[in-house]
Amino acid sequence: MDGDRIDLTGARETLLITLQAKAAESSMPHSLLRDHFAADAIRRLGKAAPHLDVGHDMTIGIAMRAHLVDRWTQSFIARHPDATVLNLGCGLDSRVFRIDPPPQVRWFDVDFPDVIALRRRLYPPRANTMLIESSVTETGWLANIPHDRPAIVVAEGVLPYLAADDVYGLLARLVEHLPAGEIVFDGYSHLGLQLLRFNPAIRATGATLSWGIDDPAMLERQVPGLSLLEEVTDYEPSQIERMSLPARIAVQLFSVIPALHRMGRLLRYRF
Numbered sequence: 001m002d003g004d005r006i007d008l009t010g011a012r013e014t015l016l017i018t019l020q021a022k023a024a025e026s027s028m029p030h031s032l033l034r035d036h037f038a039a040d041a042i043r044r045l046g047k048a049a050p051h052l053d054v055g056h057d058m059t060i061g062i063a064m065r066a067h068l069v070d071r072w073t074q075s076f077i078a079r080h081p082d083a084t085v086l087n088l089g090c091g092l093d094s095r096v097f098r099i100d101p102p103p104q105v106r107w108f109d110v111d112f113p114d115v116i117a118l119r120r121r122l123y124p125p126r127a128n129t130m131l132i133e134s135s136v137t138e139t140g141w142l143a144n145i146p147h148d149r150p151a152i153v154v155a156e157g158v159l160p161y162l163a164a165d166d167v168y169g170l171l172a173r174l175v176e177h178l179p180a181g182e183i184v185f186d187g188y189s190h191l192g193l194q195l196l197r198f199n200p201a202i203r204a205t206g207a208t209l210s211w212g213i214d215d216p217a218m219l220e221r222q223v224p225g226l227s228l229l230e231e232v233t234d235y236e237p238s239q240i241e242r243m244s245l246p247a248r249i250a251v252q253l254f255s256v257i258p259a260l261h262r263m264g265r266l267l268r269y270r271f
Contacts, residue, residue, distance in 0.1 A: 015091030037094035089158030192263030
């Protein structure tokens, strides 16, 4: 299928940004992800998205985000070996292959039908992994998810593209349906959203960024049952050192200005 045309636009097309970043980072020395599935998918797709220039610094940033979400997911599975994992808006993320959970873990990858069709073309089937063809904002797909085990819900690079009411509705349905667990995702302040809108790769997709979160405690009030466990705004210095000099200077500057420091963070909630 090398070089096949991919008809994705808007938020759907952003999956190619993260795929390219994970594949590129996996070819670097001292890679965090070592994501051979992403690298192979990019090779098979060829120049499917030459207009999406990810760049070195964005590549490192996306890999750091994915690596921390992987660690959170692995930690949850270690504590709950029979867990249910929901990977929302999964795109072409190969997290299930990177983590390689034990066979008793039930894993669900959820995304639009055309995205799931692309996943089927690129990745092999895996036991105890179900692909669900649906927008995450639809209500019917959740009926396919058993509610008899602790669950971790992963939404990497998803929620900022949803309207606020859709975010709160989705999270409320998850909390109501699942018995207990965690929800992890990346959240941006409204200032962070404004700056992301100028990102060349995101602009090239035409995707609309909508939902921002300035105060993580706000979500506890919007969605009863959620309790903030962790907010990560800093990344490992060894990974920052892999970035360009201008990016390293920017990181140092942002770290001393609270409004800039909390523009983007990774959030982990319990329910």
